Amino acid sequence: MDFRFDESQRMMIDTARQIGQRFGLEYWRKQDAARSFPAEYWRTVCEAGLCGVALPEEYGGSGLGMMEMSLIVENLAATGGGSTVGQLFMINPIFGGVSIARFGPEAMRKELLPGIISGEINCCMALTEPDAGTNTLEIRTFASADGDGWRLNGRKIWITGVQSANKMLIVARTKKVADSTSRTDGLSMFMIDVQREGLSFTPIDKLGTCTLDSSSVFFDDVAIEPTELIGTLHQGWRELLDVLNTERIVTTAGLVGTGELAIQLAVDYANDRKVFGNTPISAYQGLQFPLAQCHVEVQAARLLNYKAATQFDMGLPYGSEANAAKLLAAQAVSRATERAMQTMGGMGYSKEFHVERLWRDCRLFRFAPVSEEMILNYVANHDLKMPRSY
Template identity: 60%
Template structure:
């Protein structure tokens, strides 16, 4: 087992660090306040080759692995973005890149992957539904056979980045639930145009991650051709899980970076702020110990996440590692952001000191893209062998 970072990875991480710092705290504070999509930083990421890091060279990418991408995401988020920037990697290199690379046709790859690399093609994924929530197998969105393709109708909710996307990965039932047939049967994936007739969306007013709007998506007999099916008709559930577990890894990488940023802000403030005896408040163990605890938890999540990414790159099972890493990282990053606010006292409540934005954004990831409770359910049944409770 080798924990060394290669020279090539160090160079990539340094590039990511420079981009992260160029679009630093003030850039993200302004974008958050204006609720503006961060086009500039994403284009810089694409220009540096990071967006296409996992895309095969024949399609314009670097042909590298998920572990390389995770290391870069950490550095990008650490520079000032916090956890919300990792969502852009969910949308594009995962929902677009991983889905296409693993299960897309050769024609799809030739058409879409070069645009992912250069920033001209953007993606979103429509999975979650109002009545199903975490129970994705209970989805009601139906794709019905029509001449030459499919007619898709249903409603999705909390779909991120819809307005800025050109393609949407839609998850639907192509075969209704039937008694005696596994619920996992009958799920299919489609890659369709976001602006297609029959697709509409309405933005949700929310607490944080304001630079990436989330929407309710309505599908009213939206057409998808047979050529737009991703993977296997009716057999898309295990293929979807591969995509979602990669989503966990980029989420965790962003949370590790966000947690490190929150700790840095707290430490810098605690070193300078002096009260009572003229000593910096960072000398008090009451402030030191929570920060030290969160550092340890973030480091543990980071190592477990890199193991998950390494397993993915080597075609080994990675679901347990990716889920557990996300569980730890989401709790630690959220706690680190809140503790950073606590260290700053009243100033932690001020937007000028940035910690409140990191807290608002990180809090989302304790229940998205998968909740703590569902991860614990997964660990209980898969890793501990306990009976299902749901």
């Protein structure tokens, strides 16, 4: 295995770092306080060509891979944005870009991919439901046939980025369970306009990731055109998994960058802080050892995520690595942000020193986009070949 980055990868890292440093921590503190979508930041990222790094060249992308996207996300996160950067890439080049590039009809690719890559079109995905949660196969939102198209009715919850989105990737049942040949039969994906008659949403007041809204979404007889189907009618389950597993990779990259940033903020503070005489508190092993442990754990998650991204790019199975990396990263970064706050003492609780935002934001990823418990179920069932308990 070759762990060296090539010239184009190093250039992407440098570009991501420069953009992240240009905006900096203060920008994100203000956006968080205002609960405002980072529009200027995202536009700059897209103008630099970073959004479309893994999307096809014929539509304006770079035609590279998830490895390059991982490097971009973690370096943007490490220079100020934190784990929210992973969400920005999740909703746009993943939910919007990957789903369309891999499974969308050619007309949809030509119409939407250039705008997603340039940042003119923002996306979101409506998957989770109040009574289904992680159990996607139990979703009830239903698209019933209506001429050549469909009529959509149902409800989704915890949908990220609806307020800033132009397009929404929707996962719905198109065949009744009683008429399906299996639990996975009868699921389909659609890409529709957010501004459409019968579609409404209500924001959810929440703890963190405040620069990206989360909403309950309601569908009341929403019309879907035949050209808005993505993938195979009734057989969208396997296609959806391809989208969701790449989601894991960018989530992990955002977390890895967050861990790096939190630890560096803690080290910088500890190097400057003197309490007993002229010795900086960073010299005390009671502070050194926990931060060193966090650093090692974040590095482990980073390398496993690189493996997942590389295997995706090579066309090899990557689900186990992607899920395991996300589990490690979420746990490691939860500890890293907590330890960074502890290192700073009272100032770690202050918004002025930024770690509290990183701590609030990263907490989400212990249970989203997939919970620790479901990842452990996956590892036990798929990797260890143990029986299912559910």
